[in-house]
Amino acid sequence: MRKVDVFDTTLRDGEQSAGVNLHRHEKLEIALQLERYGVDVMEAGFPASSQGDFQSVQDIARRVKSCSVAGLARASRGDIDAAWEALREGTEPRLHIFLATSPIHMEYKLRMTPDAVVAAAEDSVRYAAAKFPYVEWSAEDATRSDWDFLVRIVTAAIHAGASVINLPDTVGYTTPEEYAALFQYLREHVPNAHKAKFSAHCHDDLGLAVSNTLAAIAVGVDQIEGTINGIGERAGNAALEEVLTALAIRKDVYQVETSIQLEQTALTSKLVSKLTGLIVPPNKAVVGNNAFAHESGIHQDGVLKHTLTYEIIRPEMVGYGSNRMVLGKHSGRHAFREKCIELGIHFDEETFLALFKAFKELTDHKKEVTDDDILALYLESGGGQQERGYELEFLHVTYTENRTTTAIGASAPSGRVIREVATGAGTVESIYNTVERIVEEKMELQDYRIQSTTGGQDSLAEVYVKVALGGGVGSGRGVDNDVLAASAKAFLDAVNRIQWKRQLGEAALAATAEG
Incomplete structure (x- = not known):
């Protein structure tokens, strides 16, 4: 089967959600979980935007070893230099350059002519390709851009050294049919299209981000981009867990595979929700509290007789296990350590002892300690990496x-x-x-x-x-x-x-x- 790369932008596009302000140790905690989840690329942030973002991206690039870490940059040498300094120690440092291509953006935001935009794209990609082994170039607002202009600028970007071309639906405007046709048109008309991978990045303003992403996969894109729980600016991004579960369940339709460890889905979703403070709606697909709940008598009867009557996704497939080991006041360190390992919680001995102490204190008030309780205690502890404050x-x-x-x-x-x-x-x-x-x-x-x-x-x-x-x-x-x-x-x-x-x-x- 064809392999599709997964590009996670929870730490960059997702953190731009209104009201979200992740601290360095929280970003690193999410990054390490995304690595366990199996993403191919994680966009760790926008290094040139602030010193805090620079340091977070640098921390993540130094720690993450089994996937590529990317940083965002505008089409400017200053941004590219900052990203290189933050990412250069990473295993596979990657730069993501964006430049608007729609008439409305070029005229009112950039105040640049189409010729100047093409020249800026070509110059920035060439400069970045001399530093980075991988350069992704994005045509911001691609779905409201002139298709022939996209052919021209994408051709120039690939010629300058871009290894991935991203066509984002920046404002969530397109439909599945239009988005699929756009990729097909560029593949047919860009003469050097075979030299780069094509990537889909969709926003959810019309509620079509997941559908648009799946439509792009159906016509052969090589990479998909999104966020955990679909978080992001305005209405958010394509929810990766929904796209990835759909690819697994309907493999007969999409005929693709990914490197994702689906059983890590539930933990990844909970971690992102708790650290960002963005609550997952109960009825959300795959990771909502009601995703595997049945109240109707007819549904309950059917599921009890055979789960496939009303459940097309096995809970265990996405990490909602059936393990019934109960932790309480009589549980010892060994059982607690094993439960933490099962939950994907990683720590040094000092952090473990502090967490075990908090767990024991909780059992004085609570008879049964749940997985969510343990995760909440761990996150409250700052993972042992938080600076001293009040x-x-x-x-x-x-x-x-x-x-x-x-x-x-x-x-x-x-x-x-x-x-x-x-x-x-x-x-x-x-x-x-x-x-x-x-x-x-x-x-x-x-x-x-x-x-x-x-x-x-x-x-x-x-x-x-x-x-x-x-x-x-x-x-x-x-x-x-x-x-x-x-x-x-x-x-x-x-x-x-x-x-x-x-x-x-x-x-x-x-x-x-x-x-």
Whole structure:
């Protein structure tokens, strides 16, 4: 069967989702899971966009060994140089250059003539090809571009050294029939098309991203691009787990294979959801909580008699296993370690001991600890790689008829424990006001959400917040058996992220001044 490469852009296009702000250790955690998932290429970020993104891409390129790590760049030598510095230590460093080709983008965004755009594409690709072993060139807004102009610029890009040509449906405008015809037209009219792979990258503004991607595969594209859970700007990208499961289930139709380890799908989806704070809808295909749930009596009867009556996907195929090993207060280190390995959680001994301690503390409040609980505890620990920031030491809340008073003790980055008290009209407001006094900066709460890891009264609470602080905006996550403690942790986590980002910016400015 024909092999199709999988290009994951969760860490770049996916992180551009509104409200998502991944920290370096979280990006690395996702990257290592994507490597286990089996993607051929992962786009780790946009190195020239910020010092933080540069460092994240560099971290990932140094750690990931079994797939190619890519960085995004505009058609400028500065962007290309930054990407090379971030990626040069990687196993297969890859550059992804983009340049708009639609009339509306060239006229209003680029303010360049078609001839100038072709020249810029050719120059940037040639410059990049002298550094990178692999160069992918993207025609931004390809599906609203003139097809004959695309033939001209794609021919020039391949001639200059592009090894992959991407035709993105940047604004989610096209239909499956149109998208398939576009690839066929270019394959027939670009004279050097045989020298490059063609790639499909679809956005979901009209809900057609997965269908468009599958249509491109049906006419022979060599690579598909998307994100885990379909996250991304606006309505998101093609959901890779849906495309890949469709390819596996309907192999008789598409006749292609990939290097993906489908049994890692559930864990990959959960990891991305928890770290980004973007909740997977229950009815989402493949990874939603209801994807394998049956409530109708007729459906239940059919599934009990034979699963194929209503389930075309075996849960085990995408990582929803049938392992029933229960972890509780009497479970030892060996059983806990084996469960972590089964879940794909990797750690050093120090991190394991801290995680085991948190697990034992949880069993004092919870009879049965689920896979989701363990994953939540691990993510809360920062995977053992998080810089020191504000950490919750204690929380005390007092209720009166009209006011709530909160006392919080938090260790500062310096190690000093700060104790503050504040009041509010409700518990969340009083916690928020107390944290504001601890950090001595005015905060503005922009979003606050609560969810539980599982059902039941003893479920862990996960709180996601988004706050503005000192000109910066950051999201935070807190996990605890108590929803108020989880809220306090989330506020402190958001503060930490904003302050770390601020420190990176100050370091970059200092480096520029010294240069």
